[in-house]
Amino acid sequence: MFSPDLESMNPAKRKELQLERLRWSVRHAYERNAHYRKAFDAAGFHPDRLRTLDDLRRVPFLTKQEMRENSPYGLFAVPMKDVVRVHSSSGTTGNATVVGYTRNDIDLWSTLMARTIAAAGGSSEDVLQVAYGYGLFTGGLGAHYGGEKLGATVIPISGGNSDRQLMLLQDFGTTMLACTPSYAINLVDFASKHMPGFDFRKTRLRRGIFGAEPWTEAMRQEIETRMGIDAFDIYGLSEVIGPGVSCECSAKRGLHVFEDAFYVEIIDPDTGEVLPEGEQGEIVYTSLTKECCPVIRYRSRDITRLYREPCSCGRTLIKMDKVRGRSDDMLIIRGVNVFPSQIEALLMEIEGVEPHYQIVVDRRGALDDIEVRVEVEEAIFSDELKVMNALSEKIAARMRSILGISAKITLVEPSGIERSQGKAKRVIDKRHLN
Protein backbone atom coordinates (compact mmCIF):
# COMPACT_ATOMS: atom_id res chain seq x y z
CA MET A 1 0.00 0.00 0.00
CA PHE A 2 1.26 3.43 -0.87
CA SER A 3 -0.67 5.19 1.93
CA PRO A 4 -1.33 2.36 4.45
CA ASP A 5 -2.50 4.71 7.24
CA LEU A 6 -5.31 6.05 5.01
CA GLU A 7 -6.13 2.88 3.09
CA SER A 8 -6.42 0.48 6.02
CA MET A 9 -7.78 3.04 8.50
CA ASN A 10 -10.35 2.03 11.09
CA PRO A 11 -13.73 2.78 9.41
CA ALA A 12 -15.06 4.80 12.37
CA LYS A 13 -11.93 6.93 12.36
CA ARG A 14 -12.28 7.40 8.64
CA LYS A 15 -15.84 8.70 9.06
CA GLU A 16 -14.51 11.34 11.46
CA LEU A 17 -11.85 12.30 8.95
CA GLN A 18 -14.45 12.44 6.15
CA LEU A 19 -16.76 14.68 8.17
CA GLU A 20 -13.95 17.06 9.05
CA ARG A 21 -12.84 17.26 5.41
CA LEU A 22 -16.40 17.44 4.06
CA ARG A 23 -17.16 20.45 6.25
CA TRP A 24 -14.07 22.19 4.92
CA SER A 25 -14.88 21.28 1.30
CA VAL A 26 -18.54 22.40 1.38
CA ARG A 27 -17.60 25.66 3.07
CA HIS A 28 -14.74 26.22 0.62
CA ALA A 29 -17.10 25.76 -2.35
CA TYR A 30 -19.74 28.03 -0.82
CA GLU A 31 -17.38 30.84 0.15
CA ARG A 32 -15.14 30.80 -2.91
CA ASN A 33 -17.46 30.04 -5.80
CA ALA A 34 -20.47 31.99 -7.02
CA HIS A 35 -22.25 29.06 -8.63
CA TYR A 36 -22.18 26.95 -5.47
CA ARG A 37 -23.21 29.89 -3.29
CA LYS A 38 -26.20 30.61 -5.52
CA ALA A 39 -27.22 26.93 -5.71
CA PHE A 40 -26.88 26.35 -1.92
CA ASP A 41 -28.75 29.56 -1.12
CA ALA A 42 -31.55 28.62 -3.51
CA ALA A 43 -31.88 25.26 -1.77
CA GLY A 44 -31.88 26.97 1.66
CA PHE A 45 -28.67 25.26 2.71
CA HIS A 46 -25.82 26.87 4.64
CA PRO A 47 -22.47 25.11 5.37
CA ASP A 48 -22.97 25.74 9.12
CA ARG A 49 -25.80 23.21 9.00
CA LEU A 50 -23.52 20.35 7.98
CA ARG A 51 -23.12 18.46 11.28
CA THR A 52 -23.14 14.82 10.14
CA LEU A 53 -22.25 13.07 6.89
CA ASP A 54 -25.97 12.46 6.29
CA ASP A 55 -26.61 16.22 6.32
CA LEU A 56 -25.01 16.26 2.88
CA ARG A 57 -28.33 14.96 1.51
CA ARG A 58 -29.72 18.46 1.90
CA VAL A 59 -27.13 19.86 -0.51
CA PRO A 60 -28.23 20.22 -4.16
CA PHE A 61 -26.63 18.06 -6.86
CA LEU A 62 -24.14 19.33 -9.39
CA THR A 63 -25.02 18.11 -12.88
CA LYS A 64 -22.94 17.65 -15.99
CA GLN A 65 -25.12 20.31 -17.62
CA GLU A 66 -24.19 22.86 -14.92
CA MET A 67 -20.54 21.97 -15.41
CA ARG A 68 -20.83 22.70 -19.12
CA GLU A 69 -22.70 25.94 -18.54
CA ASN A 70 -19.93 27.11 -16.24
CA SER A 71 -17.15 26.14 -18.63
CA PRO A 72 -14.34 26.99 -18.70
CA TYR A 73 -13.57 28.54 -15.28
CA GLY A 74 -16.95 29.12 -13.63
CA LEU A 75 -16.53 26.35 -11.06
CA PHE A 76 -13.01 27.31 -9.96
CA ALA A 77 -12.71 28.22 -6.28
CA VAL A 78 -9.21 29.69 -6.31
CA PRO A 79 -7.68 32.70 -8.12
CA MET A 80 -6.07 31.89 -11.49
CA LYS A 81 -2.61 32.58 -10.10
CA ASP A 82 -2.99 29.43 -7.99
CA VAL A 83 -4.11 27.24 -10.90
CA VAL A 84 -1.19 25.29 -12.32
CA ARG A 85 -2.95 23.02 -14.83
CA VAL A 86 -6.21 22.50 -16.70
CA HIS A 87 -7.62 19.36 -18.27
CA SER A 88 -10.77 18.78 -20.23
CA SER A 89 -13.15 15.86 -20.59
CA SER A 90 -13.34 14.12 -23.94
CA GLY A 91 -16.77 15.70 -24.26
CA THR A 92 -18.41 12.87 -26.16
CA THR A 93 -21.80 14.54 -25.85
CA GLY A 94 -22.02 18.29 -26.24
CA ASN A 95 -19.44 20.68 -24.90
CA ALA A 96 -16.37 19.55 -23.07
CA THR A 97 -16.03 20.39 -19.38
CA VAL A 98 -12.86 22.03 -18.08
CA VAL A 99 -11.25 21.23 -14.74
CA GLY A 100 -8.38 23.03 -13.01
CA TYR A 101 -5.76 21.93 -10.49
CA THR A 102 -3.72 23.79 -7.90
CA ARG A 103 -0.26 22.50 -6.99
CA ASN A 104 -1.84 20.67 -4.01
CA ASP A 105 -4.50 19.16 -6.31
CA ILE A 106 -1.80 17.79 -8.62
CA ASP A 107 -0.02 16.34 -5.59
CA LEU A 108 -3.25 14.72 -4.36
CA TRP A 109 -3.97 13.31 -7.79
CA SER A 110 -0.41 11.96 -8.18
CA THR A 111 -0.70 10.27 -4.78
CA LEU A 112 -4.05 8.70 -5.66
CA MET A 113 -2.58 7.33 -8.88
CA ALA A 114 0.50 6.06 -7.02
CA ARG A 115 -1.92 4.25 -4.70
CA THR A 116 -3.76 2.87 -7.74
CA ILE A 117 -0.58 1.51 -9.32
CA ALA A 118 0.57 0.06 -5.99
CA ALA A 119 -2.83 -1.63 -5.51
CA ALA A 120 -2.24 -3.45 -8.82
CA GLY A 121 1.08 -4.71 -7.45
CA GLY A 122 3.28 -1.98 -8.92
CA SER A 123 6.31 -0.56 -7.14
CA SER A 124 9.40 1.58 -7.72
CA GLU A 125 10.91 -1.49 -9.43
CA ASP A 126 8.41 -1.27 -12.29
CA VAL A 127 8.83 0.11 -15.79
CA LEU A 128 5.45 1.69 -16.58
CA GLN A 129 4.49 2.23 -20.21
CA VAL A 130 1.80 4.91 -20.30
CA ALA A 131 -0.16 4.36 -23.51
CA TYR A 132 -3.10 6.52 -22.48
CA GLY A 133 -3.31 9.68 -24.55
CA TYR A 134 -1.35 12.64 -23.17
CA GLY A 135 -2.84 16.10 -23.40
CA LEU A 136 -6.16 17.50 -22.27
CA PHE A 137 -7.39 13.95 -21.52
CA THR A 138 -6.57 13.09 -17.89
CA GLY A 139 -5.49 9.48 -18.57
CA GLY A 140 -1.94 10.04 -19.80
CA LEU A 141 -0.68 12.66 -17.37
CA GLY A 142 -2.60 11.10 -14.47
CA ALA A 143 -0.85 7.74 -14.87
CA HIS A 144 2.42 9.54 -15.59
CA TYR A 145 2.49 11.58 -12.38
CA GLY A 146 1.28 8.59 -10.36
CA GLY A 147 4.08 6.43 -11.72
CA GLU A 148 6.66 9.05 -10.90
CA LYS A 149 5.23 9.60 -7.42
CA LEU A 150 5.55 5.87 -6.79
CA GLY A 151 9.11 5.94 -8.07
CA ALA A 152 8.50 3.68 -11.05
CA THR A 153 10.28 4.27 -14.37
CA VAL A 154 7.74 5.95 -16.62
CA ILE A 155 7.76 5.61 -20.42
CA PRO A 156 5.56 8.49 -21.65
CA ILE A 157 4.78 7.04 -25.08
CA SER A 158 1.10 8.21 -25.13
CA GLY A 159 -1.54 6.43 -27.26
CA GLY A 160 -1.34 5.06 -30.78
CA ASN A 161 1.54 3.96 -32.97
CA SER A 162 1.14 0.26 -32.18
CA ASP A 163 4.33 -1.03 -33.79
CA ARG A 164 6.39 1.43 -31.76
CA GLN A 165 4.46 0.53 -28.59
CA LEU A 166 5.37 -3.12 -29.06
CA MET A 167 9.00 -2.43 -29.92
CA LEU A 168 9.45 -0.29 -26.80
CA LEU A 169 7.57 -2.80 -24.69
CA GLN A 170 10.13 -5.40 -25.72
CA ASP A 171 13.30 -3.30 -25.83
CA PHE A 172 12.73 -1.10 -22.74
CA GLY A 173 11.66 -4.04 -20.58
CA THR A 174 8.19 -2.70 -19.76
CA THR A 175 6.71 -4.53 -16.75
CA MET A 176 3.42 -2.66 -16.49
CA LEU A 177 1.11 -1.22 -19.13
CA ALA A 178 -1.45 1.57 -18.69
CA CYS A 179 -4.02 2.11 -21.46
CA THR A 180 -7.70 1.65 -22.32
CA PRO A 181 -8.81 -2.01 -22.39
CA SER A 182 -9.85 -1.72 -26.04
CA TYR A 183 -6.40 -0.46 -26.93
CA ALA A 184 -4.81 -3.39 -25.06
CA ILE A 185 -6.79 -5.79 -27.25
CA ASN A 186 -5.90 -3.69 -30.26
CA LEU A 187 -2.20 -4.14 -29.39
CA VAL A 188 -2.53 -7.92 -29.10
CA ASP A 189 -4.35 -8.05 -32.44
CA PHE A 190 -1.76 -5.84 -34.05
CA ALA A 191 1.05 -8.08 -32.81
CA SER A 192 -0.63 -11.22 -34.12
CA LYS A 193 -1.32 -9.65 -37.51
CA HIS A 194 1.85 -7.74 -38.20
CA MET A 195 4.59 -9.04 -35.93
CA PRO A 196 4.51 -12.83 -36.25
CA GLY A 197 7.58 -13.32 -34.02
CA PHE A 198 6.22 -11.19 -31.17
CA ASP A 199 5.39 -13.14 -28.01
CA PHE A 200 4.08 -11.20 -25.00
CA ARG A 201 5.16 -14.08 -22.77
CA LYS A 202 8.76 -13.53 -23.73
CA THR A 203 8.62 -9.88 -22.64
CA ARG A 204 8.90 -8.68 -19.03
CA LEU A 205 5.29 -7.44 -19.02
CA ARG A 206 3.48 -8.72 -15.90
CA ARG A 207 0.52 -6.46 -15.21
CA GLY A 208 -1.63 -3.75 -16.66
CA ILE A 209 -3.99 -1.05 -15.37
CA PHE A 210 -6.88 -0.46 -17.73
CA GLY A 211 -9.66 2.08 -17.55
CA ALA A 212 -11.37 5.15 -19.08
CA GLU A 213 -14.14 3.00 -20.61
CA PRO A 214 -16.44 0.26 -19.32
CA TRP A 215 -15.15 -3.26 -19.94
CA THR A 216 -16.18 -6.77 -19.07
CA GLU A 217 -14.83 -9.82 -17.23
CA ALA A 218 -14.63 -11.57 -20.59
CA MET A 219 -12.35 -8.80 -21.90
CA ARG A 220 -10.20 -9.12 -18.79
CA GLN A 221 -9.80 -12.83 -19.45
CA GLU A 222 -8.89 -12.22 -23.06
CA ILE A 223 -6.26 -9.60 -22.15
CA GLU A 224 -4.84 -11.75 -19.35
CA THR A 225 -4.62 -14.88 -21.50
CA ARG A 226 -3.29 -13.29 -24.64
CA MET A 227 -0.78 -11.01 -22.89
CA GLY A 228 0.07 -13.41 -20.06
CA ILE A 229 -0.49 -10.68 -17.43
CA ASP A 230 -2.72 -9.65 -14.54
CA ALA A 231 -5.20 -7.00 -15.70
CA PHE A 232 -6.68 -4.50 -13.22
CA ASP A 233 -9.60 -2.14 -13.62
CA ILE A 234 -8.95 1.46 -12.69
CA TYR A 235 -11.65 4.10 -12.62
CA GLY A 236 -11.98 7.83 -12.55
CA LEU A 237 -13.57 10.75 -14.31
CA SER A 238 -12.04 14.06 -15.21
CA GLU A 239 -14.87 16.04 -13.57
CA VAL A 240 -13.93 14.50 -10.21
CA ILE A 241 -10.12 14.41 -10.64
CA GLY A 242 -9.26 12.00 -13.49
CA PRO A 243 -8.13 8.39 -12.98
CA GLY A 244 -7.44 7.66 -9.31
CA VAL A 245 -10.99 7.70 -7.93
CA SER A 246 -11.14 3.95 -7.38
CA CYS A 247 -9.14 0.88 -8.36
CA GLU A 248 -8.97 -2.87 -8.08
CA CYS A 249 -6.51 -4.56 -5.73
CA SER A 250 -4.88 -8.02 -5.87
CA ALA A 251 -8.28 -9.57 -5.02
CA LYS A 252 -9.80 -8.28 -8.32
CA ARG A 253 -13.18 -8.23 -6.59
CA GLY A 254 -14.61 -4.76 -6.86
CA LEU A 255 -12.86 -1.40 -6.90
CA HIS A 256 -11.80 0.33 -3.67
CA VAL A 257 -12.92 3.96 -3.61
CA PHE A 258 -10.39 6.38 -2.09
CA GLU A 259 -12.80 7.53 0.60
CA ASP A 260 -10.34 9.83 2.32
CA ALA A 261 -10.46 11.96 -0.86
CA PHE A 262 -14.02 11.39 -2.08
CA TYR A 263 -17.33 10.90 -0.32
CA VAL A 264 -19.61 8.62 -2.36
CA GLU A 265 -23.36 8.08 -2.44
CA ILE A 266 -25.65 5.95 -4.62
CA ILE A 267 -28.90 7.54 -5.72
CA ASP A 268 -31.94 6.53 -7.67
CA PRO A 269 -31.28 8.26 -11.02
CA ASP A 270 -34.96 9.12 -11.44
CA THR A 271 -35.86 10.48 -8.00
CA GLY A 272 -32.43 11.58 -6.69
CA GLU A 273 -33.13 9.72 -3.45
CA VAL A 274 -30.08 8.24 -1.65
CA LEU A 275 -30.20 4.42 -1.73
CA PRO A 276 -28.91 2.11 1.02
CA GLU A 277 -25.50 0.46 0.68
CA GLY A 278 -25.57 -2.51 -1.67
CA GLU A 279 -28.21 -1.18 -4.03
CA GLN A 280 -27.52 -0.34 -7.63
CA GLY A 281 -27.93 3.20 -8.86
CA GLU A 282 -26.08 6.29 -10.00
CA ILE A 283 -22.89 7.09 -8.11
CA VAL A 284 -22.52 10.66 -6.81
CA TYR A 285 -19.15 12.18 -5.84
CA THR A 286 -18.10 14.85 -3.38
CA SER A 287 -14.44 15.82 -3.24
CA LEU A 288 -13.07 16.30 0.27
CA THR A 289 -9.76 18.10 -0.22
CA LYS A 290 -9.67 19.49 -3.76
CA GLU A 291 -8.94 23.22 -3.95
CA CYS A 292 -9.40 24.46 -7.51
CA CYS A 293 -12.52 22.53 -8.54
CA PRO A 294 -14.35 21.20 -5.50
CA VAL A 295 -17.16 18.91 -6.67
CA ILE A 296 -20.11 18.75 -4.32
CA ARG A 297 -22.58 15.96 -5.06
CA TYR A 298 -21.60 15.54 -8.68
CA ARG A 299 -23.96 13.27 -10.59
CA SER A 300 -21.66 11.03 -12.61
CA ARG A 301 -24.35 9.18 -14.62
CA ASP A 302 -22.30 6.00 -13.92
CA ILE A 303 -24.37 3.04 -12.77
CA THR A 304 -22.85 0.86 -10.05
CA ARG A 305 -23.25 -0.44 -6.47
CA LEU A 306 -21.35 0.36 -3.24
CA TYR A 307 -20.70 -2.25 -0.56
CA ARG A 308 -18.37 -3.07 2.31
CA GLU A 309 -16.67 -6.41 2.76
CA PRO A 310 -13.41 -7.49 4.39
CA CYS A 311 -10.79 -7.59 1.64
CA SER A 312 -7.77 -9.90 1.47
CA CYS A 313 -5.61 -6.90 0.52
CA GLY A 314 -6.16 -5.29 3.94
CA ARG A 315 -7.81 -2.13 2.65
CA THR A 316 -10.88 -1.04 4.61
CA LEU A 317 -12.08 1.26 1.80
CA ILE A 318 -15.62 0.83 0.49
CA LYS A 319 -15.95 -1.09 -2.79
CA MET A 320 -17.81 -0.27 -5.95
CA ASP A 321 -18.72 -2.73 -8.72
CA LYS A 322 -17.18 -2.42 -12.12
CA VAL A 323 -19.24 0.28 -13.77
CA ARG A 324 -21.84 -1.48 -15.93
CA GLY A 325 -22.25 1.54 -18.09
CA ARG A 326 -23.15 5.18 -18.06
CA SER A 327 -26.77 6.00 -17.75
CA ASP A 328 -25.92 8.26 -20.74
CA ASP A 329 -24.69 5.25 -22.76
CA MET A 330 -27.57 3.09 -21.74
CA LEU A 331 -29.70 2.29 -24.75
CA ILE A 332 -33.39 1.88 -24.32
CA ILE A 333 -34.50 -0.39 -27.11
CA ARG A 334 -38.21 -1.07 -27.29
CA GLY A 335 -38.33 -0.32 -23.58
CA VAL A 336 -35.48 -2.65 -22.66
CA ASN A 337 -32.39 -1.18 -20.97
CA VAL A 338 -29.26 -2.35 -22.72
CA PHE A 339 -25.66 -1.45 -22.00
CA PRO A 340 -23.14 -1.89 -24.84
CA SER A 341 -20.94 -3.77 -22.34
CA GLN A 342 -23.58 -6.49 -22.04
CA ILE A 343 -23.57 -7.06 -25.78
CA GLU A 344 -19.80 -7.18 -25.66
CA ALA A 345 -19.78 -9.85 -22.93
CA LEU A 346 -22.21 -11.93 -24.92
CA LEU A 347 -20.09 -11.79 -28.07
CA MET A 348 -17.00 -12.77 -26.11
CA GLU A 349 -18.75 -15.84 -24.73
CA ILE A 350 -19.43 -17.14 -28.20
CA GLU A 351 -16.21 -18.87 -28.92
CA GLY A 352 -13.84 -17.15 -31.27
CA VAL A 353 -15.74 -13.92 -31.74
CA GLU A 354 -13.32 -11.11 -31.04
CA PRO A 355 -14.84 -8.07 -29.44
CA HIS A 356 -14.86 -5.91 -32.53
CA TYR A 357 -18.41 -4.88 -32.99
CA GLN A 358 -20.65 -1.88 -33.43
CA ILE A 359 -24.21 -1.29 -32.39
CA VAL A 360 -26.47 0.69 -34.69
CA VAL A 361 -29.84 1.79 -33.37
CA ASP A 362 -32.43 3.27 -35.70
CA ARG A 363 -36.15 3.83 -35.67
CA ARG A 364 -38.40 2.62 -38.47
CA GLY A 365 -41.91 3.89 -37.96
CA ALA A 366 -42.62 3.56 -34.26
CA LEU A 367 -40.25 0.67 -33.62
CA ASP A 368 -36.59 0.69 -32.68
CA ASP A 369 -34.30 -1.43 -34.79
CA ILE A 370 -31.04 -2.64 -33.39
CA GLU A 371 -28.30 -3.97 -35.56
CA VAL A 372 -25.09 -5.49 -34.21
CA ARG A 373 -22.27 -5.47 -36.70
CA VAL A 374 -19.72 -8.17 -35.90
CA GLU A 375 -16.35 -8.40 -37.60
CA VAL A 376 -15.49 -11.75 -39.14
CA GLU A 377 -11.90 -12.81 -38.52
CA GLU A 378 -10.41 -15.97 -40.00
CA ALA A 379 -10.94 -17.82 -36.69
CA ILE A 380 -14.72 -17.73 -37.16
CA PHE A 381 -14.84 -17.64 -40.95
CA SER A 382 -16.06 -20.68 -42.87
CA ASP A 383 -16.31 -21.34 -46.60
CA GLU A 384 -19.76 -22.77 -45.95
CA LEU A 385 -22.75 -20.42 -45.84
CA LYS A 386 -24.66 -22.61 -43.42
CA VAL A 387 -21.87 -22.27 -40.85
CA MET A 388 -21.83 -18.48 -41.19
CA ASN A 389 -25.61 -18.30 -40.96
CA ALA A 390 -25.53 -20.49 -37.85
CA LEU A 391 -23.10 -18.03 -36.26
CA SER A 392 -25.40 -15.03 -36.77
CA GLU A 393 -28.37 -17.04 -35.60
CA LYS A 394 -26.52 -18.08 -32.46
CA ILE A 395 -25.63 -14.47 -31.62
CA ALA A 396 -29.20 -13.35 -32.26
CA ALA A 397 -30.59 -16.19 -30.12
CA ARG A 398 -28.25 -15.34 -27.22
CA MET A 399 -29.29 -11.69 -27.40
CA ARG A 400 -32.93 -12.69 -27.29
CA SER A 401 -32.53 -15.04 -24.35
CA ILE A 402 -30.11 -12.96 -22.26
CA LEU A 403 -30.98 -9.36 -23.09
CA GLY A 404 -34.54 -9.87 -24.23
CA ILE A 405 -34.14 -7.99 -27.50
CA SER A 406 -34.30 -9.05 -31.11
CA ALA A 407 -31.37 -7.74 -33.06
CA LYS A 408 -30.30 -7.99 -36.64
CA ILE A 409 -26.81 -9.47 -36.75
CA THR A 410 -24.66 -8.33 -39.64
CA LEU A 411 -21.34 -9.96 -40.34
CA VAL A 412 -18.82 -7.46 -41.66
CA GLU A 413 -15.23 -7.48 -42.87
CA PRO A 414 -12.50 -6.67 -40.32
CA SER A 415 -11.76 -2.97 -39.87
CA GLY A 416 -15.03 -2.29 -41.65
CA ILE A 417 -15.80 -0.98 -38.15
CA GLU A 418 -14.17 2.31 -37.22
CA ARG A 419 -11.57 1.68 -34.58
CA SER A 420 -10.03 4.61 -32.82
CA GLN A 421 -6.68 4.26 -31.12
CA GLY A 422 -8.23 5.19 -27.80
CA LYS A 423 -11.88 4.76 -26.96
CA ALA A 424 -13.72 2.47 -29.34
CA LYS A 425 -16.80 3.91 -31.00
CA ARG A 426 -19.31 1.23 -30.16
CA VAL A 427 -22.70 2.79 -30.62
CA ILE A 428 -24.31 4.70 -33.44
CA ASP A 429 -27.74 5.96 -32.47
CA LYS A 430 -29.62 7.31 -35.46
CA ARG A 431 -32.91 7.82 -33.66
CA HIS A 432 -32.53 11.52 -32.80
CA LEU A 433 -35.00 11.14 -29.97
CA ASN A 434 -34.28 14.47 -28.34
Place this chain on the structure above:
Amino acid sequence: MNITQLSVFLENKPGRLQHILKVLADRAINIQTLTIAEVSDFGILRMIVNKPDEAYAALKAEHVTCSRTDVLAVALEDTPGALYRLVDTFSKRSLNIEYMYAYTDRHGEHSIMIFRFDDVEAAKRALQEEGYTVMRRSDIHTE
Protein backbone atom coordinates in the same frame (compact mmCIF):
# COMPACT_ATOMS: atom_id res chain seq x y z
CA MET B 1 -1.84 -33.31 -51.90
CA ASN B 2 -5.31 -32.04 -52.70
CA ILE B 3 -6.40 -28.97 -54.59
CA THR B 4 -6.55 -25.77 -52.54
CA GLN B 5 -9.56 -23.52 -52.85
CA LEU B 6 -9.30 -19.97 -51.59
CA SER B 7 -12.41 -18.85 -49.67
CA VAL B 8 -12.91 -15.13 -49.07
CA PHE B 9 -15.43 -13.30 -46.87
CA LEU B 10 -16.96 -10.39 -48.77
CA GLU B 11 -19.39 -7.75 -47.66
CA ASN B 12 -22.13 -7.18 -50.20
CA LYS B 13 -20.99 -3.68 -51.14
CA PRO B 14 -19.73 -2.08 -54.35
CA GLY B 15 -15.97 -2.38 -54.80
CA ARG B 16 -15.33 -5.28 -52.43
CA LEU B 17 -14.94 -7.96 -55.12
CA GLN B 18 -12.96 -5.55 -57.22
CA HIS B 19 -10.55 -4.99 -54.33
CA ILE B 20 -9.85 -8.73 -54.08
CA LEU B 21 -9.38 -9.05 -57.83
CA LYS B 22 -6.93 -6.15 -57.84
CA VAL B 23 -4.79 -7.75 -55.13
CA LEU B 24 -4.56 -10.90 -57.28
CA ALA B 25 -4.04 -9.00 -60.54
CA ASP B 26 -1.21 -6.95 -59.05
CA ARG B 27 0.62 -10.18 -58.27
CA ALA B 28 -0.13 -11.76 -61.64
CA ILE B 29 -2.13 -14.56 -60.02
CA ASN B 30 -4.42 -16.32 -62.45
CA ILE B 31 -7.94 -17.38 -61.55
CA GLN B 32 -9.01 -20.68 -63.12
CA THR B 33 -12.57 -20.48 -61.86
CA LEU B 34 -14.67 -18.87 -59.17
CA THR B 35 -18.11 -18.97 -57.66
CA ILE B 36 -19.88 -16.81 -55.10
CA ALA B 37 -22.40 -18.03 -52.55
CA GLU B 38 -24.34 -15.14 -51.11
CA VAL B 39 -26.98 -14.03 -48.67
CA SER B 40 -28.27 -10.46 -48.50
CA ASP B 41 -25.40 -8.89 -46.50
CA PHE B 42 -22.36 -10.90 -47.46
CA GLY B 43 -20.99 -13.48 -49.80
CA ILE B 44 -18.34 -16.16 -49.78
CA LEU B 45 -16.08 -16.04 -52.79
CA ARG B 46 -14.58 -19.43 -53.67
CA MET B 47 -11.73 -19.53 -56.15
CA ILE B 48 -9.27 -21.89 -57.72
CA VAL B 49 -6.09 -19.96 -58.57
CA ASN B 50 -2.72 -21.01 -59.92
CA LYS B 51 -0.82 -19.92 -56.79
CA PRO B 52 -3.11 -20.37 -53.76
CA ASP B 53 -0.48 -19.87 -51.03
CA GLU B 54 0.85 -16.68 -52.55
CA ALA B 55 -2.71 -15.40 -53.07
CA TYR B 56 -3.58 -16.24 -49.45
CA ALA B 57 -0.55 -14.36 -48.11
CA ALA B 58 -1.29 -11.36 -50.33
CA LEU B 59 -4.92 -11.16 -49.18
CA LYS B 60 -3.94 -11.59 -45.52
CA ALA B 61 -1.54 -8.68 -45.86
CA GLU B 62 -4.52 -6.59 -47.00
CA HIS B 63 -6.50 -7.69 -43.87
CA VAL B 64 -8.95 -9.66 -46.00
CA THR B 65 -10.66 -12.49 -44.14
CA CYS B 66 -9.87 -15.62 -46.13
CA SER B 67 -9.04 -19.27 -45.65
CA ARG B 68 -7.73 -22.22 -47.58
CA THR B 69 -10.01 -25.22 -48.10
CA ASP B 70 -9.14 -28.69 -49.40
CA VAL B 71 -11.32 -29.62 -52.37
CA LEU B 72 -11.37 -32.41 -54.96
CA ALA B 73 -11.05 -31.81 -58.68
CA VAL B 74 -12.12 -34.42 -61.23
CA ALA B 75 -11.77 -34.19 -65.02
CA LEU B 76 -14.90 -35.47 -66.77
CA GLU B 77 -15.58 -36.29 -70.42
CA ASP B 78 -17.87 -33.58 -71.80
CA THR B 79 -20.66 -36.08 -72.64
CA PRO B 80 -24.29 -36.56 -71.50
CA GLY B 81 -24.64 -38.61 -68.31
CA ALA B 82 -21.02 -38.23 -67.21
CA LEU B 83 -21.85 -36.05 -64.22
CA TYR B 84 -24.79 -38.28 -63.29
CA ARG B 85 -22.53 -41.33 -63.05
CA LEU B 86 -19.95 -39.42 -61.06
CA VAL B 87 -22.44 -38.14 -58.48
CA ASP B 88 -23.92 -41.64 -58.26
CA THR B 89 -20.58 -42.74 -56.83
CA PHE B 90 -21.12 -40.45 -53.87
CA SER B 91 -24.82 -41.21 -53.44
CA LYS B 92 -24.17 -44.94 -53.19
CA ARG B 93 -21.79 -44.31 -50.33
CA SER B 94 -23.95 -41.63 -48.62
CA LEU B 95 -21.25 -39.00 -49.09
CA ASN B 96 -22.81 -35.55 -48.94
CA ILE B 97 -21.55 -32.86 -51.31
CA GLU B 98 -21.33 -29.55 -49.45
CA TYR B 99 -21.11 -27.63 -52.73
CA MET B 100 -19.68 -27.95 -56.23
CA TYR B 101 -18.88 -25.94 -59.32
CA ALA B 102 -17.25 -26.51 -62.69
CA TYR B 103 -15.13 -25.12 -65.51
CA THR B 104 -13.89 -26.30 -68.87
CA ASP B 105 -10.23 -27.10 -69.37
CA ARG B 106 -8.00 -25.23 -71.83
CA HIS B 107 -8.67 -27.60 -74.72
CA GLY B 108 -12.41 -27.68 -74.21
CA GLU B 109 -12.49 -31.47 -74.07
CA HIS B 110 -13.06 -31.94 -70.37
CA SER B 111 -15.15 -30.40 -67.64
CA ILE B 112 -13.27 -29.94 -64.40
CA MET B 113 -15.60 -30.52 -61.48
CA ILE B 114 -14.68 -29.05 -58.09
CA PHE B 115 -16.24 -30.77 -55.05
CA ARG B 116 -16.24 -29.77 -51.41
CA PHE B 117 -16.82 -32.62 -48.94
CA ASP B 118 -16.66 -32.75 -45.17
CA ASP B 119 -14.55 -35.88 -45.50
CA VAL B 120 -12.28 -35.27 -48.48
CA GLU B 121 -10.34 -38.48 -48.06
CA ALA B 122 -13.42 -40.72 -48.05
CA ALA B 123 -14.64 -39.05 -51.24
CA LYS B 124 -11.23 -39.48 -52.83
CA ARG B 125 -11.16 -43.20 -52.01
CA ALA B 126 -14.65 -43.62 -53.48
CA LEU B 127 -13.56 -42.01 -56.76
CA GLN B 128 -10.43 -44.13 -56.99
CA GLU B 129 -12.43 -47.33 -56.35
CA GLU B 130 -14.68 -46.43 -59.30
CA GLY B 131 -11.68 -45.79 -61.53
CA TYR B 132 -11.87 -41.98 -61.71
CA THR B 133 -8.70 -39.94 -61.86
CA VAL B 134 -8.57 -37.34 -59.15
CA MET B 135 -6.54 -34.37 -60.33
CA ARG B 136 -3.25 -33.73 -58.61
CA ARG B 137 -2.07 -30.46 -57.20
CA SER B 138 0.48 -30.05 -59.97
CA ASP B 139 -2.29 -30.38 -62.60
CA ILE B 140 -3.81 -27.11 -61.42
CA HIS B 141 -1.44 -25.21 -59.15
CA THR B 142 1.94 -23.93 -60.25
CA GLU B 143 3.58 -23.25 -56.91
